[in-house]
Amino acid sequence: MKTITTRVEFLAHALAIEEEAAERYAVFADQMQVTNNPEVATLFREMARLEDEHARRIEEMSGDKPLPRIDPWAFDFGDAEPPEAVDYTATHYLMTPYQALGLVLNAEQRAAEFFQRIADGDGEADMRRLAAEFADEEREHVERVRRWRGKYPPPEPHWDEDPDPPNELE
Amino acid sequence: MEQLSTRQAALKPKDYKSDNKPVWCPGCGDFSVLSAFTKAMSAMTLDPERVAVISGIGCSSRIPAYLNVYGFHAVHGRALPVAIGLKITRPDLTVLVAGGDGDGFSIGGNHFLQACRRNVDITYVVMDNQVYGMTKGQASPTTAPDWMRSKLTPHGTRINPFYPLVIALASGANFIARASSNDPNGTARVIAEAVEHPGFSFVQVLSPCVTFRPEQRDWKKIVRPAPVAPTADPAVAARRLMTDDNFFIGTLFKGGRAPFESGFAPRAEVAGELERSFGLTA
Numbered sequence: 001m002k003t004i005t006t007r008v009e010f011l012a013h014a015l016a017i018e019e020e021a022a023e024r025y026a027v028f029a030d031q032m033q034v035t036n037n038p039e040v041a042t043l044f045r046e047m048a049r050l051e052d053e054h055a056r057r058i059e060e061m062s063g064d065k066p067l068p069r070i071d072p073w074a075f076d077f078g079d080a081e082p083p084e085a086v087d088y089t090a091t092h093y094l095m096t097p098y099q100a101l102g103l104v105l106n107a108e109q110r111a112a113e114f115f116q117r118i119a120d121g122d123g124e125a126d127m128r129r130l131a132a133e134f135a136d137e138e139r140e141h142v143e144r145v146r147r148w149r150g151k152y153p154p155p156e157p158h159w160d161e162d163p164d165p166p167n168e169l170e
Numbered sequence: 171m172e173q174l175s176t177r178q179a180a181l182k183p184k185d186y187k188s189d190n191k192p193v194w195c196p197g198c199g200d201f202s203v204l205s206a207f208t209k210a211m212s213a214m215t216l217d218p219e220r221v222a223v224i225s226g227i228g229c230s231s232r233i234p235a236y237l238n239v240y241g242f243h244a245v246h247g248r249a250l251p252v253a254i255g256l257k258i259t260r261p262d263l264t265v266l267v268a269g270g271d272g273d274g275f276s277i278g279g280n281h282f283l284q285a286c287r288r289n290v291d292i293t294y295v296v297m298d299n300q301v302y303g304m305t306k307g308q309a310s311p312t313t314a315p316d317w318m319r320s321k322l323t324p325h326g327t328r329i330n331p332f333y334p335l336v337i338a339l340a341s342g343a344n345f346i347a348r349a350s351s352n353d354p355n356g357t358a359r360v361i362a363e364a365v366e367h368p369g370f371s372f373v374q375v376l377s378p379c380v381t382f383r384p385e386q387r388d389w390k391k392i393v394r395p396a397p398v399a400p401t402a403d404p405a406v407a408a409r410r411l412m413t414d415d416n417f418f419i420g421t422l423f424k425g426g427r428a429p430f431e432s433g434f435a436p437r438a439e440v441a442g443e444l445e446r447s448f449g450l451t452a
Protein backbone atom coordinates (compact mmCIF):
# COMPACT_ATOMS: atom_id res chain seq x y z
CA MET A 1 0.00 0.00 0.00
CA LYS A 2 3.01 2.23 -0.55
CA THR A 3 1.25 4.58 -2.96
CA ILE A 4 -1.97 5.15 -0.97
CA THR A 5 -1.03 8.06 1.23
CA THR A 6 -3.63 10.76 0.54
CA ARG A 7 -7.41 10.94 0.81
CA VAL A 8 -7.98 11.10 -2.97
CA GLU A 9 -5.69 8.16 -3.64
CA PHE A 10 -7.54 6.20 -0.99
CA LEU A 11 -10.95 7.10 -2.40
CA ALA A 12 -9.85 6.18 -5.94
CA HIS A 13 -8.82 2.73 -4.67
CA ALA A 14 -11.96 2.29 -2.58
CA LEU A 15 -14.15 3.24 -5.55
CA ALA A 16 -12.38 0.74 -7.82
CA ILE A 17 -12.82 -1.97 -5.18
CA GLU A 18 -16.55 -1.40 -4.82
CA GLU A 19 -17.18 -0.97 -8.56
CA GLU A 20 -15.34 -4.18 -9.36
CA ALA A 21 -17.26 -6.07 -6.64
CA ALA A 22 -20.57 -4.72 -8.01
CA GLU A 23 -19.61 -5.67 -11.57
CA ARG A 24 -18.60 -9.23 -10.57
CA TYR A 25 -21.81 -9.82 -8.63
CA ALA A 26 -23.84 -8.51 -11.57
CA VAL A 27 -22.00 -10.95 -13.89
CA PHE A 28 -22.62 -13.81 -11.45
CA ALA A 29 -26.32 -12.87 -11.14
CA ASP A 30 -26.62 -13.00 -14.96
CA GLN A 31 -24.82 -16.37 -14.99
CA MET A 32 -27.28 -17.82 -12.50
CA GLN A 33 -30.24 -16.35 -14.35
CA VAL A 34 -29.02 -17.84 -17.66
CA THR A 35 -28.46 -21.26 -16.07
CA ASN A 36 -31.79 -21.22 -14.17
CA ASN A 37 -30.58 -20.92 -10.59
CA PRO A 38 -33.00 -18.13 -9.61
CA GLU A 39 -32.40 -18.17 -5.86
CA VAL A 40 -28.66 -17.59 -6.18
CA ALA A 41 -29.28 -15.12 -9.03
CA THR A 42 -31.43 -12.98 -6.70
CA LEU A 43 -28.80 -13.15 -4.01
CA PHE A 44 -25.97 -12.01 -6.31
CA ARG A 45 -28.23 -9.29 -7.77
CA GLU A 46 -28.81 -7.94 -4.27
CA MET A 47 -25.05 -7.96 -3.59
CA ALA A 48 -24.43 -6.07 -6.84
CA ARG A 49 -26.97 -3.45 -5.74
CA LEU A 50 -25.37 -3.05 -2.30
CA GLU A 51 -21.83 -2.72 -3.69
CA ASP A 52 -23.02 -0.25 -6.30
CA GLU A 53 -24.67 1.82 -3.58
CA HIS A 54 -21.39 1.85 -1.68
CA ALA A 55 -19.52 2.95 -4.82
CA ARG A 56 -21.94 5.87 -5.33
CA ARG A 57 -21.44 6.95 -1.70
CA ILE A 58 -17.67 7.01 -2.25
CA GLU A 59 -18.17 9.15 -5.34
CA GLU A 60 -20.22 11.58 -3.26
CA MET A 61 -17.46 11.72 -0.63
CA SER A 62 -15.00 12.90 -3.24
CA GLY A 63 -17.22 15.96 -3.80
CA ASP A 64 -16.32 18.20 -6.73
CA LYS A 65 -12.72 17.05 -6.77
CA PRO A 66 -12.27 14.51 -9.59
CA LEU A 67 -10.58 11.33 -8.42
CA PRO A 68 -7.30 10.45 -10.14
CA ARG A 69 -7.77 8.08 -13.04
CA ILE A 70 -5.67 4.97 -12.53
CA ASP A 71 -5.24 2.22 -15.09
CA PRO A 72 -6.84 -1.00 -13.77
CA TRP A 73 -3.45 -2.74 -13.51
CA ALA A 74 -1.79 0.17 -11.70
CA PHE A 75 -3.81 0.05 -8.47
CA ASP A 76 -1.93 -0.82 -5.33
CA PHE A 77 -4.11 -3.60 -3.90
CA GLY A 78 -1.15 -5.62 -2.65
CA ASP A 79 -2.45 -8.37 -4.96
CA ALA A 80 -3.42 -8.72 -8.63
CA GLU A 81 -7.13 -8.67 -7.83
CA PRO A 82 -9.03 -6.04 -5.83
CA PRO A 83 -9.69 -7.45 -2.34
CA GLU A 84 -13.48 -7.59 -2.60
CA ALA A 85 -13.63 -9.27 -6.03
CA VAL A 86 -14.71 -12.91 -6.10
CA ASP A 87 -12.63 -15.08 -8.45
CA TYR A 88 -14.31 -15.61 -11.83
CA THR A 89 -13.75 -19.37 -11.63
CA ALA A 90 -15.48 -19.65 -8.24
CA THR A 91 -19.08 -19.98 -9.45
CA HIS A 92 -20.94 -23.14 -10.47
CA TYR A 93 -24.39 -23.42 -12.03
CA LEU A 94 -25.59 -25.73 -9.27
CA MET A 95 -24.14 -23.72 -6.40
CA THR A 96 -26.34 -23.16 -3.35
CA PRO A 97 -27.08 -19.90 -1.50
CA TYR A 98 -24.87 -21.13 1.35
CA GLN A 99 -21.91 -21.47 -1.03
CA ALA A 100 -22.60 -18.16 -2.74
CA LEU A 101 -22.70 -16.39 0.62
CA GLY A 102 -19.45 -18.14 1.59
CA LEU A 103 -17.78 -16.40 -1.37
CA VAL A 104 -19.33 -13.08 -0.33
CA LEU A 105 -18.18 -13.59 3.26
CA ASN A 106 -14.57 -14.14 2.21
CA ALA A 107 -14.68 -11.10 -0.06
CA GLU A 108 -15.99 -8.87 2.76
CA GLN A 109 -13.30 -10.20 5.07
CA ARG A 110 -10.57 -9.42 2.53
CA ALA A 111 -11.95 -5.89 2.09
CA ALA A 112 -11.98 -5.31 5.88
CA GLU A 113 -8.35 -6.46 6.13
CA PHE A 114 -7.31 -4.23 3.23
CA PHE A 115 -8.88 -1.10 4.74
CA GLN A 116 -7.49 -1.95 8.17
CA ARG A 117 -3.96 -2.23 6.74
CA ILE A 118 -4.30 1.29 5.36
CA ALA A 119 -5.74 2.53 8.65
CA ASP A 120 -2.70 1.07 10.44
CA GLY A 121 -0.25 2.43 7.85
CA ASP A 122 1.57 5.74 7.75
CA GLY A 123 -0.50 7.87 5.35
CA GLU A 124 -2.27 11.16 6.15
CA ALA A 125 -4.17 11.08 9.44
CA ASP A 126 -7.46 12.10 7.80
CA MET A 127 -7.15 9.28 5.27
CA ARG A 128 -6.31 6.73 7.95
CA ARG A 129 -9.40 7.75 9.92
CA LEU A 130 -11.54 7.23 6.81
CA ALA A 131 -9.89 3.84 6.14
CA ALA A 132 -10.66 2.77 9.73
CA GLU A 133 -14.33 3.71 9.19
CA PHE A 134 -14.41 1.65 5.98
CA ALA A 135 -12.81 -1.29 7.80
CA ASP A 136 -15.49 -1.08 10.53
CA GLU A 137 -18.21 -1.00 7.90
CA GLU A 138 -16.79 -4.06 6.14
CA ARG A 139 -16.58 -5.93 9.46
CA GLU A 140 -20.23 -5.12 10.01
CA HIS A 141 -20.97 -6.57 6.56
CA VAL A 142 -19.06 -9.72 7.51
CA GLU A 143 -21.34 -10.21 10.51
CA ARG A 144 -24.45 -9.46 8.46
CA VAL A 145 -23.47 -11.93 5.72
CA ARG A 146 -22.64 -14.54 8.35
CA ARG A 147 -26.15 -14.19 9.81
CA TRP A 148 -27.65 -14.27 6.32
CA ARG A 149 -25.75 -17.47 5.48
CA GLY A 150 -26.91 -19.02 8.78
CA LYS A 151 -30.42 -19.17 7.34
CA TYR A 152 -29.35 -21.71 4.72
CA PRO A 153 -28.18 -25.30 5.13
CA PRO A 154 -24.68 -26.26 3.96
CA PRO A 155 -24.73 -28.10 0.59
CA GLU A 156 -25.44 -31.83 0.39
CA PRO A 157 -22.31 -33.98 -0.19
CA HIS A 158 -22.94 -34.49 -3.94
CA TRP A 159 -24.38 -31.07 -4.64
CA ASP A 160 -22.64 -30.77 -8.05
CA GLU A 161 -23.90 -34.08 -9.45
CA ASP A 162 -26.41 -33.41 -12.21
CA PRO A 163 -28.52 -36.39 -13.38
CA ASP A 164 -29.18 -34.57 -16.64
CA PRO A 165 -26.07 -32.50 -17.37
CA PRO A 166 -26.36 -29.77 -19.99
CA ASN A 167 -22.80 -30.51 -21.09
CA GLU A 168 -21.43 -34.01 -21.18
CA LEU A 169 -17.97 -34.97 -22.35
CA GLU A 170 -18.14 -36.65 -25.74
CA MET B 171 2.08 8.35 -7.18
CA GLU B 172 3.69 7.86 -10.53
CA GLN B 173 1.24 5.39 -12.01
CA LEU B 174 -1.57 7.96 -12.07
CA SER B 175 -2.65 8.27 -15.66
CA THR B 176 -3.20 11.72 -17.07
CA ARG B 177 -5.61 10.40 -19.68
CA GLN B 178 -9.13 11.66 -19.22
CA ALA B 179 -11.85 9.28 -18.16
CA ALA B 180 -14.28 8.90 -21.01
CA LEU B 181 -15.96 5.53 -20.91
CA LYS B 182 -15.89 3.03 -18.07
CA PRO B 183 -15.13 -0.64 -18.80
CA LYS B 184 -18.80 -1.59 -18.49
CA ASP B 185 -19.68 0.91 -21.23
CA TYR B 186 -17.87 -1.39 -23.67
CA LYS B 187 -20.18 -4.31 -22.79
CA SER B 188 -23.28 -5.02 -24.83
CA ASP B 189 -26.65 -5.91 -23.31
CA ASN B 190 -26.30 -9.58 -24.31
CA LYS B 191 -25.82 -11.87 -21.35
CA PRO B 192 -23.01 -14.40 -21.93
CA VAL B 193 -24.15 -18.01 -22.17
CA TRP B 194 -20.80 -19.37 -21.03
CA CYS B 195 -20.77 -21.86 -18.16
CA PRO B 196 -20.47 -20.14 -14.78
CA GLY B 197 -16.79 -20.33 -13.81
CA CYS B 198 -15.50 -20.21 -17.42
CA GLY B 199 -12.28 -18.21 -17.75
CA ASP B 200 -13.70 -16.35 -20.75
CA PHE B 201 -15.75 -14.09 -18.42
CA SER B 202 -12.49 -12.70 -17.11
CA VAL B 203 -11.08 -12.21 -20.61
CA LEU B 204 -14.22 -10.30 -21.60
CA SER B 205 -13.67 -8.05 -18.60
CA ALA B 206 -10.00 -7.61 -19.63
CA PHE B 207 -11.04 -6.51 -23.13
CA THR B 208 -13.34 -3.85 -21.69
CA LYS B 209 -10.73 -2.66 -19.20
CA ALA B 210 -8.07 -2.37 -21.89
CA MET B 211 -10.41 -0.43 -24.19
CA SER B 212 -11.42 1.92 -21.40
CA ALA B 213 -7.81 2.50 -20.29
CA MET B 214 -6.82 3.29 -23.89
CA THR B 215 -9.90 5.55 -24.15
CA LEU B 216 -10.81 3.85 -27.43
CA ASP B 217 -13.79 5.20 -29.27
CA PRO B 218 -16.16 2.18 -29.66
CA GLU B 219 -17.09 3.30 -33.18
CA ARG B 220 -13.47 2.88 -34.21
CA VAL B 221 -12.89 -0.62 -32.83
CA ALA B 222 -13.70 -3.97 -34.44
CA VAL B 223 -13.42 -7.36 -32.77
CA ILE B 224 -13.41 -10.29 -35.17
CA SER B 225 -13.83 -13.92 -34.17
CA GLY B 226 -14.29 -17.42 -35.53
CA ILE B 227 -16.39 -20.15 -33.92
CA GLY B 228 -16.21 -21.57 -30.41
CA CYS B 229 -17.27 -20.58 -26.90
CA SER B 230 -14.44 -18.00 -26.76
CA SER B 231 -15.37 -16.71 -30.21
CA ARG B 232 -18.68 -15.43 -28.84
CA ILE B 233 -16.87 -12.42 -27.37
CA PRO B 234 -17.82 -9.87 -30.10
CA ALA B 235 -21.52 -10.36 -29.22
CA TYR B 236 -20.81 -9.30 -25.66
CA LEU B 237 -18.97 -6.12 -26.61
CA ASN B 238 -20.37 -2.77 -27.58
CA VAL B 239 -17.94 -2.21 -30.48
CA TYR B 240 -18.12 -3.39 -34.10
CA GLY B 241 -17.87 -7.14 -34.36
CA PHE B 242 -17.91 -9.96 -36.87
CA HIS B 243 -18.48 -13.62 -36.04
CA ALA B 244 -16.71 -15.25 -38.98
CA VAL B 245 -16.69 -18.94 -39.94
CA HIS B 246 -14.58 -21.42 -38.00
CA GLY B 247 -10.85 -20.74 -38.26
CA ARG B 248 -11.17 -17.74 -40.60
CA ALA B 249 -11.14 -14.82 -38.18
CA LEU B 250 -7.59 -13.77 -39.05
CA PRO B 251 -8.05 -13.33 -42.83
CA VAL B 252 -11.24 -11.36 -42.20
CA ALA B 253 -9.47 -9.13 -39.68
CA ILE B 254 -6.45 -8.63 -41.94
CA GLY B 255 -8.70 -7.67 -44.84
CA LEU B 256 -10.52 -5.20 -42.63
CA LYS B 257 -7.35 -3.59 -41.28
CA ILE B 258 -5.83 -3.27 -44.76
CA THR B 259 -8.90 -1.49 -46.07
CA ARG B 260 -9.63 0.49 -42.90
CA PRO B 261 -6.24 1.25 -41.31
CA ASP B 262 -7.92 3.87 -39.12
CA LEU B 263 -9.70 1.14 -37.08
CA THR B 264 -8.29 -0.69 -34.08
CA VAL B 265 -8.76 -4.33 -35.03
CA LEU B 266 -8.66 -7.16 -32.51
CA VAL B 267 -9.22 -10.85 -33.13
CA ALA B 268 -10.47 -13.25 -30.47
CA GLY B 269 -10.94 -17.00 -30.39
CA GLY B 270 -9.93 -20.36 -29.03
CA ASP B 271 -7.02 -22.76 -29.47
CA GLY B 272 -9.14 -25.01 -31.71
CA ASP B 273 -10.27 -22.17 -33.94
CA GLY B 274 -6.82 -20.61 -34.11
CA PHE B 275 -4.42 -23.53 -34.20
CA SER B 276 -6.37 -26.42 -35.82
CA ILE B 277 -8.64 -25.29 -38.62
CA GLY B 278 -7.11 -21.79 -38.57
CA GLY B 279 -3.52 -22.92 -38.02
CA ASN B 280 -2.16 -21.93 -41.39
CA HIS B 281 -3.78 -18.48 -41.15
CA PHE B 282 -1.96 -18.06 -37.85
CA LEU B 283 1.44 -18.72 -39.45
CA GLN B 284 0.74 -16.38 -42.36
CA ALA B 285 -0.63 -13.64 -40.08
CA CYS B 286 2.58 -13.73 -38.04
CA ARG B 287 4.62 -13.53 -41.25
CA ARG B 288 2.56 -10.76 -42.79
CA ASN B 289 2.69 -8.56 -39.67
CA VAL B 290 -0.41 -6.47 -40.25
CA ASP B 291 -1.12 -4.15 -37.30
CA ILE B 292 -3.78 -6.18 -35.47
CA THR B 293 -3.97 -7.92 -32.09
CA TYR B 294 -4.85 -11.59 -31.80
CA VAL B 295 -6.05 -12.89 -28.41
CA VAL B 296 -6.39 -16.66 -28.07
CA MET B 297 -8.25 -18.00 -25.06
CA ASP B 298 -6.41 -21.28 -24.63
CA ASN B 299 -8.21 -23.98 -22.64
CA GLN B 300 -6.53 -26.92 -24.39
CA VAL B 301 -9.88 -28.32 -25.51
CA TYR B 302 -12.76 -27.78 -27.94
CA GLY B 303 -15.30 -26.42 -25.46
CA MET B 304 -18.18 -25.64 -27.77
CA THR B 305 -18.33 -29.12 -29.35
CA LYS B 306 -18.17 -30.80 -25.93
CA GLY B 307 -14.66 -31.60 -25.06
CA GLN B 308 -12.43 -32.96 -27.81
CA ALA B 309 -8.63 -32.59 -27.78
CA SER B 310 -7.18 -29.50 -29.45
CA PRO B 311 -3.66 -28.83 -30.75
CA THR B 312 -2.53 -27.55 -27.33
CA THR B 313 -3.90 -30.57 -25.42
CA ALA B 314 -1.26 -32.64 -23.63
CA PRO B 315 -0.65 -35.97 -25.44
CA ASP B 316 -1.70 -38.01 -22.40
CA TRP B 317 -5.12 -36.38 -21.79
CA MET B 318 -7.56 -39.30 -22.05
CA ARG B 319 -10.93 -37.84 -21.06
CA SER B 320 -12.38 -37.62 -24.57
CA LYS B 321 -13.99 -40.67 -26.19
CA LEU B 322 -12.35 -39.63 -29.46
CA THR B 323 -8.87 -39.99 -27.97
CA PRO B 324 -9.33 -42.63 -25.22
CA HIS B 325 -5.59 -43.27 -25.09
CA GLY B 326 -4.63 -39.61 -25.36
CA THR B 327 -3.68 -37.89 -28.60
CA ARG B 328 -0.13 -39.24 -28.32
CA ILE B 329 1.06 -36.46 -30.60
CA ASN B 330 3.23 -33.50 -29.87
CA PRO B 331 1.31 -30.44 -28.66
CA PHE B 332 1.45 -27.14 -30.54
CA TYR B 333 3.45 -24.44 -28.71
CA PRO B 334 1.77 -21.17 -29.73
CA LEU B 335 4.49 -18.81 -28.48
CA VAL B 336 7.26 -20.78 -30.18
CA ILE B 337 5.34 -20.88 -33.45
CA ALA B 338 4.51 -17.16 -33.23
CA LEU B 339 8.16 -16.26 -32.67
CA ALA B 340 9.42 -18.54 -35.44
CA SER B 341 6.83 -17.12 -37.85
CA GLY B 342 7.59 -13.46 -37.23
CA ALA B 343 4.92 -12.09 -34.85
CA ASN B 344 6.03 -8.67 -33.67
CA PHE B 345 4.64 -8.86 -30.11
CA ILE B 346 4.24 -12.07 -28.12
CA ALA B 347 2.80 -12.44 -24.63
CA ARG B 348 1.00 -14.83 -22.32
CA ALA B 349 -1.61 -13.85 -19.74
CA SER B 350 -3.91 -15.67 -17.35
CA SER B 351 -7.63 -15.25 -16.86
CA ASN B 352 -6.97 -15.47 -13.14
CA ASP B 353 -5.63 -11.94 -13.41
CA PRO B 354 -8.08 -9.85 -15.49
CA ASN B 355 -6.21 -6.61 -14.76
CA GLY B 356 -2.89 -8.10 -15.85
CA THR B 357 -4.58 -9.47 -18.97
CA ALA B 358 -6.01 -6.01 -19.70
CA ARG B 359 -2.54 -4.52 -19.43
CA VAL B 360 -1.08 -7.04 -21.87
CA ILE B 361 -3.95 -6.50 -24.34
CA ALA B 362 -3.43 -2.72 -24.17
CA GLU B 363 0.32 -3.12 -24.72
CA ALA B 364 -0.34 -5.49 -27.61
CA VAL B 365 -2.73 -3.04 -29.29
CA GLU B 366 -0.29 -0.19 -28.85
CA HIS B 367 2.65 -2.16 -30.29
CA PRO B 368 2.81 -1.86 -34.09
CA GLY B 369 2.42 -4.96 -36.24
CA PHE B 370 0.92 -8.36 -35.52
CA SER B 371 0.55 -8.89 -31.77
CA PHE B 372 -0.22 -12.30 -30.33
CA VAL B 373 -1.52 -12.86 -26.79
CA GLN B 374 -2.19 -16.34 -25.44
CA VAL B 375 -4.53 -16.19 -22.45
CA LEU B 376 -4.74 -19.30 -20.27
CA SER B 377 -8.51 -19.45 -19.77
CA PRO B 378 -9.91 -22.54 -18.03
CA CYS B 379 -12.78 -24.59 -19.44
CA VAL B 380 -14.33 -25.54 -16.11
CA THR B 381 -16.80 -27.93 -17.73
CA PHE B 382 -14.57 -30.20 -19.81
CA ARG B 383 -11.23 -29.51 -18.09
CA PRO B 384 -12.29 -28.89 -14.45
CA GLU B 385 -8.73 -29.52 -13.31
CA GLN B 386 -7.80 -26.21 -14.98
CA ARG B 387 -9.35 -24.38 -12.01
CA ASP B 388 -5.99 -25.16 -10.40
CA TRP B 389 -4.07 -23.15 -13.00
CA LYS B 390 -4.31 -20.22 -10.63
CA LYS B 391 -1.91 -22.04 -8.31
CA ILE B 392 0.64 -22.63 -11.07
CA VAL B 393 0.76 -19.44 -13.17
CA ARG B 394 3.41 -16.92 -12.19
CA PRO B 395 4.98 -13.83 -13.70
CA ALA B 396 8.06 -14.45 -15.83
CA PRO B 397 11.01 -13.02 -13.91
CA VAL B 398 12.40 -11.20 -16.97
CA ALA B 399 11.58 -8.06 -18.95
CA PRO B 400 10.42 -8.33 -22.59
CA THR B 401 13.19 -8.60 -25.16
CA ALA B 402 13.45 -7.24 -28.69
CA ASP B 403 15.93 -9.95 -29.65
CA PRO B 404 14.29 -13.07 -31.17
CA ALA B 405 17.29 -15.22 -30.21
CA VAL B 406 16.95 -14.25 -26.54
CA ALA B 407 13.18 -14.87 -26.69
CA ALA B 408 13.80 -18.29 -28.26
CA ARG B 409 16.24 -19.23 -25.51
CA ARG B 410 13.68 -18.21 -22.87
CA LEU B 411 11.06 -20.40 -24.51
CA MET B 412 13.38 -23.39 -24.18
CA THR B 413 12.84 -23.34 -20.41
CA ASP B 414 9.22 -22.20 -20.47
CA ASP B 415 6.76 -24.59 -18.80
CA ASN B 416 3.74 -22.83 -20.40
CA PHE B 417 2.74 -21.18 -17.12
CA PHE B 418 4.98 -18.11 -17.09
CA ILE B 419 2.95 -15.01 -17.80
CA GLY B 420 4.01 -11.62 -19.13
CA THR B 421 5.29 -10.09 -22.34
CA LEU B 422 8.04 -12.16 -23.92
CA PHE B 423 8.92 -10.33 -27.12
CA LYS B 424 8.50 -6.85 -28.58
CA GLY B 425 9.99 -6.77 -32.05
CA GLY B 426 10.89 -3.85 -34.27
CA ARG B 427 9.57 -4.96 -37.68
CA ALA B 428 7.61 -2.36 -39.59
CA PRO B 429 3.97 -3.41 -40.01
CA PHE B 430 2.76 -4.57 -43.41
CA GLU B 431 0.96 -1.96 -45.47
CA SER B 432 -0.71 -2.84 -48.73
CA GLY B 433 0.50 0.21 -50.61
CA PHE B 434 -2.79 0.30 -52.50
CA ALA B 435 -5.62 2.68 -51.83
CA PRO B 436 -8.93 0.84 -51.25
CA ARG B 437 -11.07 0.78 -54.39
CA ALA B 438 -14.84 0.89 -54.06
CA GLU B 439 -15.28 -0.72 -57.48
CA VAL B 440 -13.69 -3.98 -56.21
CA ALA B 441 -16.56 -4.36 -53.74
CA GLY B 442 -19.01 -3.68 -56.56
CA GLU B 443 -17.34 -6.28 -58.79
CA LEU B 444 -17.47 -8.85 -55.97
CA GLU B 445 -21.12 -8.16 -55.27
CA ARG B 446 -21.94 -8.56 -58.97
CA SER B 447 -19.98 -11.80 -59.30
CA PHE B 448 -21.81 -13.27 -56.29
CA GLY B 449 -25.13 -12.21 -57.77
CA LEU B 450 -25.79 -9.83 -54.91
CA THR B 451 -26.53 -6.88 -57.16
CA ALA B 452 -27.79 -6.65 -60.71
Ligand SMILES: Cc1ncc(C[n+]2csc(CCOP(=O)(O)OP(=O)(O)O)c2C)c(N)n1
Pocket residue numbers: 227228229230231246269270271272273274297299301302303304305310379
Ligand atom coordinates in the same frame (compact mmCIF):
# COMPACT_ATOMS: atom_id res chain seq x y z
C1 LIG C 1 -15.96 -25.76 -40.56
C2 LIG C 1 -16.33 -26.19 -39.19
N1 LIG C 1 -15.78 -27.30 -38.67
C3 LIG C 1 -16.08 -27.68 -37.42
C4 LIG C 1 -16.94 -26.95 -36.66
C5 LIG C 1 -17.29 -27.41 -35.28
N2 LIG C 1 -16.66 -26.61 -34.24
C6 LIG C 1 -17.31 -25.57 -33.66
S1 LIG C 1 -16.41 -24.82 -32.48
C7 LIG C 1 -15.15 -25.93 -32.69
C8 LIG C 1 -13.90 -25.89 -31.83
C9 LIG C 1 -13.93 -24.87 -30.77
O1 LIG C 1 -12.78 -24.94 -29.98
P1 LIG C 1 -11.96 -23.67 -29.57
O2 LIG C 1 -11.66 -22.82 -30.74
O3 LIG C 1 -10.78 -24.12 -28.78
O4 LIG C 1 -12.97 -22.81 -28.70
P2 LIG C 1 -13.65 -23.04 -27.29
O5 LIG C 1 -15.04 -23.52 -27.58
O6 LIG C 1 -12.86 -24.04 -26.49
O7 LIG C 1 -13.61 -21.69 -26.67
C10 LIG C 1 -15.43 -26.85 -33.69
C11 LIG C 1 -14.52 -27.94 -34.10
C12 LIG C 1 -17.50 -25.78 -37.25
N3 LIG C 1 -18.32 -24.99 -36.55
N4 LIG C 1 -17.18 -25.43 -38.49
Ligand code: SF4
Pocket residue numbers: 167193194195197198199200229230299303304378379380381382
Ligand atom coordinates in the same frame (compact mmCIF):
# COMPACT_ATOMS: atom_id res chain seq x y z
S1 SF4 D 1 -17.77 -25.40 -22.36
FE1 SF4 D 1 -15.84 -24.70 -21.44
S2 SF4 D 1 -15.07 -23.07 -22.79
FE2 SF4 D 1 -17.27 -23.38 -23.23
S3 SF4 D 1 -18.36 -21.91 -21.92
FE3 SF4 D 1 -18.28 -23.85 -20.82
S4 SF4 D 1 -16.44 -23.66 -19.53
FE4 SF4 D 1 -16.26 -22.09 -21.13
